[in-house]
Amino acid sequence: MSRPRIGAGIHPIPATRDLNQTPTPQNPHPTDMLTDIRLQRSSPSIVRRHSKSSITRVDGGFILGPGRPPIAERKNDEQVKPKIETTFGPAYSAVTTITTDEGNKVQYQHKRTSSMSSHRSQNDSEDLRSTSHHGSLTRSHHSESAFSRPSRTGSALSSTSTLSGTSYRSPASDEEMPLVFAEPPPSQLLCKICNRVYKVPIIMSCGHSFCKTCTMTLEHCPVDGKAMTPIVDNLAVSEQVNSLFIHCRYGLRPTADTFGEFEIDSNGCPFTIRFGERRKHESECEYAPVSCPNNPACPNMLKRHLSEHLESCKHIKCPNHKFGCQFIGDKPSLTTHESICKFEMVKDFLQLTEDRITDLTNAMRQRDDENSFLRSMLSKTADRVDELEKATEIKFDVLTQNQNKISEELRQLRQDAVIITNELQNLNTKLNMGGIGLYDPQQIFKCKGTFVGHTGPVWCLFVHGDLLFSGSSDKNIKVWDTATNYKCQKTLEGHTGIVLAITAKGSNLYSGSADCKIKVWNINTLEEVNSIDAHENAVCTLVCSYNYLFSGSLKNIKVWKAEGTELTLHRELTGLNHWVRALVASQNYIYSGSYQTVMIWDVRTLECVHVLETSGGSVYSIAVTAHQILCGTYENVIHVWDVRNHEQVATLTGHVGTIYALAVLSTPDQTKVFSASYDRSLRVWSMDNVICTQTLIRHQGSVTSLAVSRGRVFSGAVDSTVKVWQ
Structure with a gap:
């Protein structure tokens, strides 16, 4: 019988449980999970080789053999031919039965020992003693010494058919190493990518395991299509792979007709070993090819023949060669030379x-x-x-x-x-x-709430009905509900500079900004309806009176005729000496503040009718009551004039910073003026006796603007908040 080629043959069908998943203590051992073994026809030659084979299930495993009935069931006239049957038990202990031409049966069994080594036993009249070397398994028919060369028949060689005959690249080196298994590996130990036994199995994030080199070529799991990344080495699968039995590489040779496949070499090493002990065995294997240590020119030989070669080698060097002795010869001449070697002394x-x-x-x-x-x-x-x-x-x-x-x-x-x-x-x-009776505890103002939403300082406020409008350095105008939910109703966006002034007339809201524009907004829809380039510099203040809109900037005031949503320049008021930071309308007059002056303009004629002189630097704020005119200055003081004869009647002190805003709260009984300052405080002034009755400190930055509505006072500050006082 010709010796079968090892390379492609028996491949197990994958079991119902997949060892690619991470093993758990509850999972059965993979060797207990094999459910079927079939033939995969990988090439026509393989089909021919196994065309007469069949697989029969028996107790304890599977029998692979020719598709013919047992000898006892054959007809008497049928010729009996040699037959090989291999049984794979539940733990993959292979039992090989060889039937000769005479009908004799010889069984060989691979038994696992406690150290996971194996040996064969012969169950017939002939005693086959097991020989082991480095925990290996011998394939011989007759016992010899540990390194004796056994005689093997073709049937014995056929009994060690294997799953794979391909080469294997060692993880520790780039050397291609032939890999032939003594028994078919379980399908659970095959990588789903390369369909080979695992090489350095890695548990991936998808839950499956693959070869480390295979995972470098894919980004998604071939099983469920999920993205995968390496997590940890699968030590359990590695241990199972290392426990598989393979043939020693020095007992194999490449096949003559198929590249990359190997067959058993009858002149090579007869041992099968655990995969994990391969390097240890092959480093000491007596069938490993070696060269003569005396002269590389000597032909290569097996390690087992090295000692015999050294006895007859004619290239032995003198032990004193390292000191310069040039002698080379055989062992007898070396003995003679050592007695006369000049380096010996x-x-x-x-x-x-x-x-x-x-x-x-x-x-x-x-x-x-x-x-x-x-x-x-x-x-x-x-x-x-x-x-x-x-x-x-x-x-x-x-x-x-x-x-x-x-x-x-x-x-x-x-x-x-x-x-x-x-x-x-x-x-x-x-x-x-x-004036003890004038100090009424009921008139003490307290902070009732805070509007938060702006991302920059609040520079101007204006109240229209139940809506409060606030302009900020964040270039936006926020609309706040002051009647029901006290929340921001909308944010008006459009300006490209700081919003410095807000006023309203009818259903139109006007806003001035550092971008030199005046924008018109519809209060009902809160949408922008018009925009004009108003000044060459920032629009600092706005006020409406009659049908006019007054806008203040650097050294001038422009008067715009407001008709619907349109603004038409009507006149420009000049003669001012600095920035116009304050504009207030009262009855038929407009009051404007600039550097150390307050100018009073007649709305009907648009002419300046009076100029009030101050001594506190630039005027930042103006307020007009029924009896007084007040202005807040850069130098921390508030000047008070009589509204009828324009004579200064008082100077209010107490703030330690610039007075940015003034607002009037009038009742039938009394008139109060609120002042906002750089010193982060608000002061309440009783104008009946011209004294400060309360100081309000709640803001974390300079207070820059004020607005009054229905007994409430709103204050905006550099801390980006608007507070409500009542």
Whole structure:
């Protein structure tokens, strides 16, 4: 019988459970999960080779053999031919039955020992003793010494058919190593990508396991299509792969007709070994090819024949060759030469010299290592010093910042102390004036809420019905509901600069900005309906009177005729000496503030009828009551004039910062004026006796704008909030 070729043959069908999934203690061992073994026809030659084979299920496993009935069931006249039957048990212990021409049966069984090694036993009249080497399995029919060469028949060779005859690249090197299994590996140990036994199995994020090299070629799992990334080595599968039995590489040879496939070499190593012990066995295998250590020109030989070769080798060198002896010969001549070798007398001295040189070399290497270590330590020390220097600099910077912060907080506390002191002085003044009855606790204003939404300082406020409009540095106008839910109804976007002024007339809302534009918005729909280029500089203030819209900028006031949503320039008022930061309309007059002056304009004639002189720098705010004209200045004071004769009647002090805004709250019983300042406070002034009755401190930044509606006061500040006082 010709020897079968090992390469493509028996392949197990994948079982119902997939070992690509991460093993758990509840999972059965993969060797208990094989449910079927079939033939896969990988080439026509393989089909021919196994065309008469069949698979029969028996107790304890499967029998692979020719598709013919057992001998006992054959007809008497049918010729009996040799037959091979291989049984794979539940633990893959292979039992091979060889039936000869005479009808004799010889069984060989691979038995697993506690150390996972195997041996064969012969169950007939002939005693076959097991021979093992490095935990390996022999394939011989007759027992010999550990490294004796067994005689093998074709039937014995056929009994070790295997799953794979391809090469295997070792993970530790790039060397292609032939891989032939003694038994078909379970399908659970086959990679779903390359369809080969796992090589360094990796558990992926999808839950399946694949070869490490296979995962480098795919980004999605071939099983469920999910994206996958490596997580951890699958040690359980690696251990199962390492427990599989393979043929020693020195017992195989390439097939003559198919590249990459291997067959059993009858002259090679007869042992089968565990896959995990392959390197250990093959490094000591007596069938490994070696070269003569005396002369590479000698022909290669097996390791088992090396000792015999050394006895007859004619290229043996003198032991003193390393000292310069040129002798080369066989072993008998070497014995004769050693007695007359001239280096024999001085070999001890030469050996001592060589040892000394070796010691010096080792000492120099040790010193070099020490120098390298010291350089490394010096480099690390320098790096550590740099880190400490940087850390120290950072700590100094933090200390400086904390010091500056404490200084700023101390300055603010001093300002608060000054405000409280002034408040106490005002209370003492009222007590000394006998005006105790005028101090009504019911008139104390408290903060009732805060509108939050702007991302920059709030510079202007305007109330129209139940809606409050606020303009900010974030270039937006927010519309707040002040009657029901007190929430932002809409954000009006369109300006490209800071919104500095807001006013309204009818259903139109007008806004002025640092982008030099005036925009018109419909209050009902809260949509932009018009936009004009109003000034060459920022529009600082707006006010409506009669059918006109007045806009203040640098050294001029423009008068616009408002007809519907259209604005037509009617006239330009000149003669102002600085920025017009304040405009107020009262009855038939317009009051404008610039540098140390308040100009009064007649709305009907658009002519200046009076100029009030101040001494507090630029005028930032103006308010008009039934009896007084008030203006807040850059130098922290409020000037008060009589509205009838335009004579100055009082100067209000108490703020420690610029007065940005003034607002009037009038009742039938009394008139109160609110002032907002750079010092983060609001003051309430009783205009009946011209004194401060209350100081409101709740904002975290300068208070820049005020608006009054239905007994409530709204204040906007640099802290980006709007507070409600009542």
